Amino acid sequence: MNEKIAAETAAVAVPAQASSLPPGFHEMVDDLKSIVRGAHVRAQLKVNTEMIRMYWEIGRTILEKQGKERWGTKVIDRIATELRTEFPGQRGFSRSNLHYMQQLARTWVEPIVQQPVGQLPWGHIVSLMNKCETRPEQDFYAQRAIQHGWSRSVLDLQIKQRLHEREGAALNNFTLTVPEDSDVLREITRDPYLFDFTGLGGNASERSLEDALVARMVLFLTELGTGFAFVGRQYPLRVGGSDFRLDLLFYHVRLHRFVIIELKTGRAEPEHYGKLNFYLAVADDLVRDKELDGPTIGLLVAANRDGEVARYALERSGSPMAVATWTGLDREAQVSLPPAEDLARVADGVLREHGAG
Structure with missing residues (x-):
């Protein structure tokens, strides 16, 4: 009987210990959570930046070869097939995306990650290339999208309404x-x-x-x-x-x-x-x-x-x-x-x- 009472007492004592946390404990945990979330965000941004860099380098490499070897569109189709075969778990190597990568390298000839557009998601960049008429327009909307945290739909709306003129x-x-x-x-x-x-x-x-x-x-x-x-x-x-x-x-x-x-x-x-x-x-x-x-x-x-x-x-x-x-x-x-x-x-x-x- 004494052993049973002791066991029940010990079981009750555990929550009591948990409730006697030092002052500021929960605030500190909130700070730690913020640190972890911030690291996640930075990691995601890093992944996005590296992906845009990869797309730009692929586009630049294809453009250089096309200029020297006079490659046609069928070669681009074959490149897309080869990349999808080699990297089956990675999206983004469609024929149309390869053409966008070339357009990316053709539009921004300078290293892409050193420019505002290099900090944007790929979908935003595709919108800039599809909907803007000139490089200054593209840079304007890229800077505003980063400054204000625009979603792609908001970016599309601002381009449609020609914010750069207004x-x-x-x-x-x-x-x-x-x-x-x-x-x-x-x-x-x-x-x-x-x-x-x-x-x-x-x-x-x-x-x-x-x-x-x-x-x-x-x-x-x-x-x-x-x-x-x-x-x-x-x-x-x-x-x-x-x-x-x-x-x-x-x-x-x-x-x-x-x-x-x-x-x-x-x-x-x-x-x-x-x-x-x-x-x-x-x-x-x-x-x-x-x-x-x-x-x-x-x-x-x-x-x-x-x-x-x-x-x-x-x-x-x-x-x-x-x-x-x-x-x-x-x-x-x-x-x-x-x-x-x-x-x-x-x-x-x-x-x-x-x-x-």
Whole structure:
């Protein structure tokens, strides 16, 4: 009987020992797990880099032989067969892939791993070779894909929407107002903004446009670019005895700046610039943290603009501002639009979720 009691006591004592762990034990284990995960990620990146290097070297070798020996397409078929036979467990040695490897070596003649494209997965690189027209375009999207961690589908979308032509194209006064940050601020603007995901055309009202953008906030944030966080719509500002409301207010987490977006479904007029300039002055005084946040950025997004009018308005403004255009669906495409009340209902749900006023 005493032996049975002793055994039961010992069995109970094991969990008691496990529960008396030293302080910080679980935090340390979490740190160790992070180290292991980081090693896994680095190992995967290393494997990918070596695979891209191998593909580039295969492509370069074939190109050199083709140039000297005048090989035809049948030789490429035979190479694919030989490689698949020798390495049956390794994918990637199809005839079409060998042609892509040649294209890779032909496009990037410098060592591939020393370039941004060499850090991308093979599927991303194939998209760059298939969808981009020039080497500068390919390098642009390769750099952005690495910088923002784009999936292949996002990369394809950005190429389709010709981001390289739109990024930084908005007219602005950043060089005059915030010269130290003008380059990076210019990069976060676009012209035109593509709002076709709203299902609205140029004849929509400003409230309908605002409703649709908020209802599709994830797509809107994707179009704005990396770093934007949604703060609210119709954001209230009280000045003296008057109340004002900002169309849309965002915060750029990387730049530590608020961004006010004013929407216009017509042409950008001088009074629109003046009103936005007023909003920026008030927001700098009442909204931003002067110790943590940089000056607020204003972005006027209109259906169209006059370049000369924009130049005068921006040059005279003391606050950093930019003006861009937006495009939506044409009239024929609007036949399949959801009812306006459906858009409003979804928008209200998004607002309740974010707690915006």
